Amino acid sequence: MYESMILRTIARLMLPLLLLLSLFMVVRGHHLPGGGFVGGLLAAAAIILQIVAFGPDYAREIVPINYLRLAAIGIGSATCWGLLALLQGEPFMAARWLDTAIPGIGKLGTPVMFDVGVYLTVIGVTTQLALVLAEEPTLYPLRRPPPRTEPVAPEA
C-alpha cells in the first residue's frame, strides 16, 4: 500500500464511479463495444485500486465477498442461461429474447444474462488473483512484512 493522500482521495472517489461504469459496460455490451469481460475488468480495477491505495485488508473490508465463490456463481449462472435452450430441445447457447425492451436497459435476453455471468466470473478471478498476490507477506510495498524477531537461519 502507498501512503499517498492524492492516491487515496482519488481511489475513494473512483470506487463508485468505476463500479457504475462497469455496470454500464455490461448493459451496453451486447451490440456495442463493451460486455461482461470488459465490465468485469473495470469492476476488478475499482477494487484493485483500493488494494493499492489502502492495502488488501481494507479492500476485503469494504467489499466483503468471497471472490472464488463469486467466480463459481458467475460460471454457473452463465452456463444455466445457455442451458435454457438445450432443455427446450435446441442446441446449447441458442438465444432467447424478451419481446419488449426494458426502458433504460434495452432488450434483455439470454446472451445478456450470459454476459452478466462472465462479468461476475471476471471480477471474481481478477480480484482474487490480485488479493492473493497482495497478501503475500514478502511482497513489498503492497503490505509491509512483519518485523523479523528471530535471527535468520543459514540456508541448508
Next chain:
Amino acid sequence: MANHLFFPLLVPLVSAVLATLVSQRRVIARSIALAAVLFNLGYSIWLLLAVGATGRMVTQADDFAAPFGISLVADGLSAIMLALTSVMMLVTMLYSFSTVSPYRERYYYYPLLLLLLFGCGGAFLTGDLFNLYVWFEVLLVASFGLITLGGERGQLEGGLKYVVLNLLGSTSFLVGAGLLYGVAGTLNMAHLSERLGTLEHSGIVTAVAGFFLFAYSSKAGLAPLFFWLPASYHTPSIAVTALFGGLLSKVGIYALYRVFGTVFQRELAWLAPLILLVAGVTMVVGVIGAMAQVNVRRILAFHIVSQMGYMAMGLGLAGTVGLAAGILFMAHNIVVKTALFLIGGTAEHLSGTGELKQMGGMARREPILAGLWLLASFSLAGLPPLSGFFGKLGLIQVGLEQGQWLMVGVAAAVSLFTLFSMLKIWNEVFWKKAYVDQTGMPRASALLLAPSALLVALSIAIGFGASPVLNYSRYSAEQVFNTQRLVQDVCGSAGCEAVTSTAN
C-alpha cells in the same frame, strides 16, 4: 442434431461449480463429484453403443451452420476416449476417497477433477481445431492445479517443469493453428480436410503440420520431448498420478490421431517415416530410462513414455489397420497403466515410501494386491490372454505386413524389457523380505483394492472380448480416415465449401 452431446460437458462444469461452493463440506462435494462422473459414465457407454449402431453424431452450438460455428462431433474414437475417461475418473475418484488428505479435498480437489473431466470431454468431442486448443488449455489448467495441490517442495518443482514444457507445446499448437488459419481460412476440421486438398501451395501445409506434430508430441511425451513427464508425474498424490499417467498423457496421442488422420492425411504419408523413427526411439529410451530408476512411480512414469511409442507407431503405420491397432493399444494402455499406478501407489501408500530399497514383503502381507500387480504387469508386457497381448499383436501384424522389420523387432524387444522392469518392482516390493518391521503397517482396505481390481478385470475382459473391441477400433479408425463422410455429416451433403459460398 445430437444436442445431447453437450451434456457430458455441462454436467461436469455445473457440478464443478457446485462442488466449489460446498468445498468445505467434504461429503457433499464427494457426492456431487461422484454423481457427475456416474452420469458421464452412463452417457458415454450409451454413446459408444449409439455411435457404433448409427454412426457419427454432430451438433452445432447456438445453431450456427457448420464451418462458421462450433461443431461437436462424436465418432467411434471420441466415444471410446470419452468412455475410458469416465471409467478412469470413476476409479481415481473412488481411490481418492480413501487416500487424499482432507486438507487437499477442501482445497478444491473435486472441482479440479471435474474441470479435468470437462476439458477432456471437450477435447474428445470438438470438431474444430481452435476449440481443441482451448479444451487443451482447460484440461491443462485443471491439471496444473491438481499437480501442485498441496504445495509440497517436490510437487512445485515437478509442477514447474510440467507447466513450462506444456506451455511450450501449447505455444507451438497456437502458432500452428494461426498459420493454418492463414493458409486455409478455416479451422473446422471437416472444412479443413475438404479445403487442404485443393490448396495450391501445399508445401506450407507440411510445415504447419510440423508445428502440430511438435505440439502433440510434447504433450504426449514422445522422444525427444518427454523430459517433463517422468520429472513431474511421481510428485502429486497417487490418485492424481494414476489419472495423469493413465489418461492425460493419451490426450496428446488422441490429438495426433485425430488431426493427422483427418486433417493432415497427405502430410501423414510424408511424415510417417519420421513418426515411426520417433516411436522407436521413444520406446527404447523410455524402457532404458525405467531401468535406472529405483522408485515405483518413477519406473512406471518412464514406462508411460515407452508405451507412448507403441501408440505413435500405430499412427506411423499410416493406414486404417495401423490406426485401429493403435486405438486398441491406447484403450488397453489407459486401463492397465492406471491400474499399475493404483496398485503400486497402494503399496507405496501402505509402506509410506516409494523407494524400492525400503519396501518389501508385500506379497505375504497383501496377497490380493500382489496378484493384481502380476496380472496388470503381465498385461502391460503383453502376455496372452490379457489385453496387452492383442494390442501389441495388432501393431506387430500390421508392421510385418508393411515390411517394417526393424520397428517390429524394436517393439517386440521393448516388451521383454518392460517385463523385466515390472518383475523388478515385483521382486523389490512384493517378493523380497520386508525391509522394515511391518507390524504397525496398515492393511489395504477394500476401498483401496476395488478400483485397481475393477481395472484389472476390465483388462482381462478386453483380452477375452478382443474381437468386438478390435472391430470397434477398426470401425473408429475408418471413421477417422473417411473425410468425405465427415464433411457430409458436419456440413451437409453438399459439403462445407458449398455452405461458405452461399453465405458469401
